[in-house]
Amino acid sequence: MTVLLTWLINALALLIITYLVPSIHIRSFGTALIVAVVLGLINTILRPVLILLTLPVTILTLGLFIMVVNALCFWLCASLLKGFEVSGFWSAFIGSILYSIVSWILSAIIFGNRSLG
Numbered sequence: 001m002t003v004l005l006t007w008l009i010n011a012l013a014l015l016i017i018t019y020l021v022p023s024i025h026i027r028s029f030g031t032a033l034i035v036a037v038v039l040g041l042i043n044t045i046l047r048p049v050l051i052l053l054t055l056p057v058t059i060l061t062l063g064l065f066i067m068v069v070n071a072l073c074f075w076l077c078a079s080l081l082k083g084f085e086v087s088g089f090w091s092a093f094i095g096s097i098l099y100s101i102v103s104w105i106l107s108a109i110i111f112g113n114r115s116l117g
Helices: 002-020 029-053 055-060 065-080 089-115
Strands: 024-026 084-086
Touching: 002 024, 002 029, 002 089, 024 029, 029 055, 029 065, 055 065, 065 084, 065 089, 084 089
Parallel strands: none
Antiparallel strands: 024 084
């Protein structure tokens, strides 16, 4: 049940960021559900590999380069799926940051203190 609720929260967070970042578009809630799954798979499979490959740069930037990796994963997801459009890298960068924040806030509201610790 928690996995399904988290999936719905992430899809809702994606829809919310389309209102916050005008250069990100999602066709429908169904598309947002698919994007949430694909983005989760990219973050589970590809992101750790990218972080490992970019470790020297990440260390030099004191971990800030991880935000670039997150943006690239977000942008990759948009390039793989129809109905999810991100117009450029900076849109992906801002969108990935806002997606994390909105998803965290929604999880904190729905799950309470369990998701904060």
